[in-house]
Amino acid sequence: MKLRQLIAIKSTISLTAGLIFMLAPGVVLAYFAVPNNEPSGLFFLARCYGAILFLLGFLLWLSRSLSEPDVCRVIVPSVALGDALNLVVVLVGQASEMMNDLGWFVIAYYLFSMLALGAGMLPKRSSRSQASSSN
Numbered sequence: 001m002k003l004r005q006l007i008a009i010k011s012t013i014s015l016t017a018g019l020i021f022m023l024a025p026g027v028v029l030a031y032f033a034v035p036n037n038e039p040s041g042l043f044f045l046a047r048c049y050g051a052i053l054f055l056l057g058f059l060l061w062l063s064r065s066l067s068e069p070d071v072c073r074v075i076v077p078s079v080a081l082g083d084a085l086n087l088v089v090v091l092v093g094q095a096s097e098m099m100n101d102l103g104w105f106v107i108a109y110y111l112f113s114m115l116a117l118g119a120g121m122l123p124k125r126s127s128r129s130q131a132s133s134s135n
Contacts (some may be wrong), residue, residue: 003068003076003120007060010079010113014057021050033100056082076117083114 021028025046029036036042056079063075087110094103 001116003071004064006116006120007064007071007075010117011057011060011064013109014053014060016057018050018052018054018057021053022047023050025050032102032106034098072121076121080114080117080121083110083117086110087114 025043026036026039029042029046034042060075060079063071066075087107090099090103090106090110093099094107099106
C-alpha cells in the first residue's frame with residue numbers, strides 16, 4: 001500500500017471517529033462498555049479526544065499533497081509515535097478491564113497503523129538493487 005493511500009485511510013478514520021466522539025460521546029462510551037459513573041466529566045474528555053482525532057484527520061488530509069520526503073520526515077514519525085503512545089494507553093485500559101472486547105479492535109487498529117506508518121518511513125529499495133538481489 002502506498003503511503004498516500006495509508007494517510008488517506010487514516011485521515012478518513014480519524015475525521016469520522018473524531019466527529020462521532022464529539023457529537024455522541026455517550027453512545028461511543030456505551031458501545032465500548034466504559035463505566036461512566038461521572039458522565040459529564042467523562043463526556044467532556046471524550047469530546048476533547050474527538051477534537052484531537054478530528055485535528056489529526058484534518059492535518060493528515062491536508063498533508064496528502066505534500067511531497068513524500070516531507071511527509072516521511074515530519075508527519076509520519078509524529079503520527080507513528082502518537083499511535084505507539086495510544087497503543088500503550090489502550091493496552092493498559094484493556095488489561096484493566098476498562099473496555100469490553102471491542103477494545104481489542106482499537107488495539108489492532110493502533111498496532112497496524114503504527115507498523116504501517118513505520119514501514120512507510122523505511123528507505124525505498126531502488127529497482128536496481130531489487131534486480132541484483134533477484135539474480
